[in-house]
Amino acid sequence: MTEQGPLLSINGIEVMYSRLALVLRGLTLTVPRGGIVALLGANGAGKTTTMKAVANLLRSERGEVTRGTIQYDGERIDRLDASDLARRGLSLVMEGRHCFPTLSVEDNLKVGAFSRRDGAVAESLELVYRYFPRLKDRRHQATGLLSGGEQQMCAIGRALMARPRMILLDEPSMGLAPLLVEEIFVIMKQLNAAEGMTFLLAEQNASVALRYATYGYLIESGRVVREGAAAALAADPEIRASYLGLDASAEADASAFSARRRPRWLS
Amino acid sequence: MGDFSFFLEVVVGGLLSGVMYTLVALGFVLIFKASGVFNFAQGAMVLFAALTFVGFLEYGLPMWAAFLASLAAMLALAVAIERTVLRPLIGQDHMILFMATIGLSIFLEGFAQLIWGTKVRGLDLGISDDPIFLGDILISKFDLSAAVMAAVLVVALSLFFSFTRVGRALRAVADDTQAAQVAGVPLGFIWAVVWGAAGFIALVAGLVWGARLGVQFALTLVALKALPVMILGGFNSIAGAIVAGLVIGVSEKLAEVYLGPFVGGGIENWFPYALAIAVLLIRPAGLFGAARIARI
Numbered sequence: 248m249t250e251q252g253p254l255l256s257i258n259g260i261e262v263m264y265s266r267l268a269l270v271l272r273g274l275t276l277t278v279p280r281g282g283i284v285a286l287l288g289a290n291g292a293g294k295t296t297t298m299k300a301v302a303n304l305l306r307s308e309r310g311e312v313t314r315g316t317i318q319y320d321g322e323r324i325d326r327l328d329a330s331d332l333a334r335r336g337l338s339l340v341m342e343g344r345h346c347f348p349t350l351s352v353e354d355n356l357k358v359g360a361f362s363r364r365d366g367a368v369a370e371s372l373e374l375v376y377r378y379f380p381r382l383k384d385r386r387h388q389a390t391g392l393l394s395g396g397e398q399q400m401c402a403i404g405r406a407l408m409a410r411p412r413m414i415l416l417d418e419p420s421m422g423l424a425p426l427l428v429e430e431i432f433v434i435m436k437q438l439n440a441a442e443g444m445t446f447l448l449a450e451q452n453a454s455v456a457l458r459y460a461t462y463g464y465l466i467e468s469g470r471v472v473r474e475g476a477a478a479a480l481a482a483d484p485e486i487r488a489s490y491l492g493l494d495a496s497a498e499a500d501a502s503a504f505s506a507r508r509r510p511r512w513l514s
Numbered sequence: 515m516g517d518f519s520f521f522l523e524v525v526v527g528g529l530l531s532g533v534m535y536t537l538v539a540l541g542f543v544l545i546f547k548a549s550g551v552f553n554f555a556q557g558a559m560v561l562f563a564a565l566t567f568v569g570f571l572e573y574g575l576p577m578w579a580a581f582l583a584s585l586a587a588m589l590a591l592a593v594a595i596e597r598t599v600l601r602p603l604i605g606q607d608h609m610i611l612f613m614a615t616i617g618l619s620i621f622l623e624g625f626a627q628l629i630w631g632t633k634v635r636g637l638d639l640g641i642s643d644d645p646i647f648l649g650d651i652l653i654s655k656f657d658l659s660a661a662v663m664a665a666v667l668v669v670a671l672s673l674f675f676s677f678t679r680v681g682r683a684l685r686a687v688a689d690d691t692q693a694a695q696v697a698g699v700p701l702g703f704i705w706a707v708v709w710g711a712a713g714f715i716a717l718v719a720g721l722v723w724g725a726r727l728g729v730q731f732a733l734t735l736v737a738l739k740a741l742p743v744m745i746l747g748g749f750n751s752i753a754g755a756i757v758a759g760l761v762i763g764v765s766e767k768l769a770e771v772y773l774g775p776f777v778g779g780g781i782e783n784w785f786p787y788a789l790a791i792a793v794l795l796i797r798p799a800g801l802f803g804a805a806r807i808a809r810i
Contacts (some may be wrong), residue, residue, distance in 0.1 A: 304692055307605040333698025341696060347689035350682070358686040361679065362698030409698055 252321055253277040254413055254445050255301065255337075260315030260325075262293075262300050262469075264308070270296045271469040273315065278413070278447050283439055285460035285477065286449040287490060293469040294449035295342050298417045301447075302339040303329040319413070334362040338406035342417040342449075344398045346405070348391030352382050355390050355401050359408030368408070375404040378434055396427040403431070407438075413445040414438075420452045428452070432459045453490040457481040465490070523651045524771050525764055530657035532763020533664045534722060539740035539747070539755040540668065541715040547688045547750045548708040549600075551611040555619035557737025559713055562626040563588055564720030564729045568637055569630040577640070581717075588713030596706040604701070623734060634730040639721060660722040667718055668756060671711065675752075680707060688750070742790035748800025758801060762786045 255278040262271040271293050278284045286294050299305050300312055303325065317325040319337055332338070338359075347355050356375055360368045376383040379400040385393060390401055399419055406414050416435065420428040436459055438444045450456035457463055463480045465473040473486065480486055538560065545553040566587050570580035599614050643656040675681035686694040687704045695701055720729075723736050743762050747754025770782040793800065 302696055304696070307692060307695075309605050328700060328702075329692075329695040330698050330700040333696070339696045341693060345690050345693035345696075347686045347693065349689055350685055354682055354685075357679075358682055358694065358699065359697045361683050405697055 254280045254282075254320060255447065256318045257297070257301065258316045258318070260297075260300060260317060261313045262296050262305060262310055263313045264305075264310040269469070270310070271300065274466065274469060274471060275315075276464050276471060276474070278445060279462075281439070281443055281445055282462060283435070283446040283448060283460045285453075285456040285463040286447060286466065287451075287453045287456060287463055287480075287486075288466040289451065289490075292466045294451075294466065295417055296469075297466075298339060298342070298415050298447075298449055300325070301337075301415060302332060303327055304339075330362070333359075333409040333411070336410065336412035337415070338409050338411040338413070339415040340399075340402045340406045340417060340419065342421065344395075344402040346390040346393075346398050346401045349389055351387050352390055352393070352401055353386040356382075356386075356404050356408050359405035362409060371408050371410060375407050378407070378438070379404055395422050396424070396431070399423065399427075399431060403434070411444065413447070416446055416448045418449055418451065420450060420455060428455055435459065453486065454481070454492070519650050523653075524767050526648075526651060526653060527657070528764030528767035529760055530654070530661045530763070531767070532760040533661040534657075534719075534759075535739050535743045535762055536668070536756050536759025537664045537715060537719045537722070538736050539743040539759055540671070540752065541712040541719065542737075542740055542744055543747075543749065543752055543755045544671075544708055544712050544715070546744075547752070548684055549611070549687075549691075549705060550608050551615065552749070553712065554612065554615040555622055556712065556716065556740070557734035558619035558622035558626075559588070559591075559716035560720045560723065560736060561729075561731065561733040562591070562622050562720075563713065563717035564637065564724035564733055565626045565630040567717065567721060568635050568724070568729045571637075581721075584717055585714060588717050589710045592709035592713050593706050595709055596702055600705050600709075601702055619734075623731070627731070632731070634728050637721070637724040637729050639725045641725075656725070660725075663718060663722065667715065668752075671715075672752065674711075680704075684708065739786070742786035744800070745790040746793050746800060748802040751800065751802035754800055754802030762789065765789060 257274060257276050259273045259275050260271055261269060261273060263269050274293065274297060276284070276286070286297060288294050296310070299308070299310070301317055305311055312325050316323055319335065324332065324335070324337070347358065350358070353372070356372060357368065360371060381397055382400055382404055385397065390398060393401060403414075403416070403419070419431050423431070432455060435446055435448070439446060448456055448460060457477045457480055460477045463475065463477050464471050465480070465486065473480070473483070475483070481491070538556070541556045541559070542553055545551060545556070563584055567580055567584040570583045571577070575583065595618065599618055600611070603611055603614060641656050641659045643654055645652045646655050646658070675684060683694065683699045684704055684707065686697065686699060687701065691701065719736065720733065723733060727733060743755060743758045746762060747758030766782045766785045769785045770779070774781045
């Protein structure tokens with residue numbers, strides 16, 4: 248165990264699907280212990296592929312990491328099975344939530360504790376219900392009948408049940424009303440502060456993500472094109488123009504950039 | 515004997531044989547539920563299990579020891595299948611896995627007969643086939659015992675899947691494989707458990723059907739009896755397999771007795787398939803199949 252180094256470091260990975268589609272082209276990023284790092288980018292930039300590469304889910308989709316390494320807590324994890332990571336304290340909340348629709352909420356959460364051998368599952372359940380009281384009200388309902396926001400809470404709760412040190416949160420805002428998005432991000436911030444959990448957050452909604460993150464990476468076509476402290480990124484004129492949806496015409500130095508890019512992101 | 519008690523007798527006989535169909539169908543449903551694969555080798559597993567059991571009996575083992583030894587063999591087989599056939603094919607199309615199970619069935623049929631020989635053997639479970647009277651209804655004692663065995667197995671399996679940690683994980687895998695892996699459920703382990711359970715079912719099915727038909731190659735064909743049951747009940751529903759097995763059992767017996775005389779008999783053998791086709795036309799997912807829970 249390396250105490251100092253970053254908790255997660257992705258070193259120049261290339262990811263290929265079906266041996267022909269190169270989706271990530273030498274992507275490098277690090278997530279410090281206790282940090283909230285945002286991974287920003289448009290649709291198809293490679294955010295979800297990055298998350299799946301870390302979670303070792305590519306193999307079941309005929310994708311593979313063809314170059315580079317992924318290290319978690321100082322150890323290479325890119326040769327492990329997807330199910331080994333939960334035990335090491337690394338949990339992914341997948342894009343689109345992916346709850347188990349026919350299982351009750353409580354059963355969903357209990358599956359999250361599958362890898363644990365200690366008997367303290369009941370305490371973790373209480374912890375999840377404390378952060379998400381709505382799940383407690385609905386614990387006996389089939390998860391498929393929950394609203395989108397509740398399903399997102401269930402998915403995050405399930406990840407918490409493995410007692411992770413780090414959570415990969417893939418597009419938590421997808422399809423949720425703005426107020427719910429804020430609620431989810433506030434809880435993420437609380438988990439970060441109170442439980443010391445580290446987050447890597449992939450988001451299309453850059454403005455919300457940068458308000459809660461400490462550091463951010465902007466990726467385009469499978470590469471990091473810009474990185475920096477969240478506040479600096481949020482103030483960056485090009486990012487403001489292309490990703491935050493702010494009118495850039497007044498910001499003269501970004502006008503050429505935005506004229507080229509805006510139709511693609513903001514149509 | 516009145517008409518009504520005769521009717522009852524036909525129904526009860528149908529229910530009992532329906533349980534036997536359910537038994538075979540359950541093996542398919544389990545594997546289909548957990549991995550979306552139609553396991554063509556289920557019939558071969560029934561043969562393999564029955565041959566192994568009879569083989570151990572011939573070595574002079576008592577019946578309970580032969581049963582445990584065969585069960586161990588079926589569990590070992592499940593682990594071996596997971597390692598050598600399923601694991602290398604992770605992420606492949608369902609059709610490719612289906613093809614792999616065809617190969618597996620050919621291998622198992624050959625392998626079982628290579629070890630235990632090809633001659634037809636009788637299997638005496640020590641249950642007499644004497645009829646017993648329940649009121650004025652005549653019931654085969656053997657059928658009744660087979661039905662009780664099957665019912666106990668079904669109840670045990672449902673309890674296992676509903677209330678244990680592994681059973682819960684298995685339902686999670688059936689719902690969403692990737693999400694289950696992410697939650698820390700090792701897919702290989704779950705598949706081994708599912709194939710082990712299917713092997714257990716194949717063993718029980720092999721015993722009751724083997725005692726009926728003799729332990730021989732034709733046992734693989736009992737799998738065909740499961741097909742209409744699955745079409746009727748839905749490929750991914752355990753409850754469906756139970757209800758559909760009973761429905762098929764009863765309806766084929768009733769058809770034979772009450773419709774048979776008009777067309778010269780022999781309805782029993784094709785009636786389930788005709789019923790299955792009718793269900794496909796009206797409700798392709800089966801009575802209980804693919805009832806997705808979703809908000810609209």
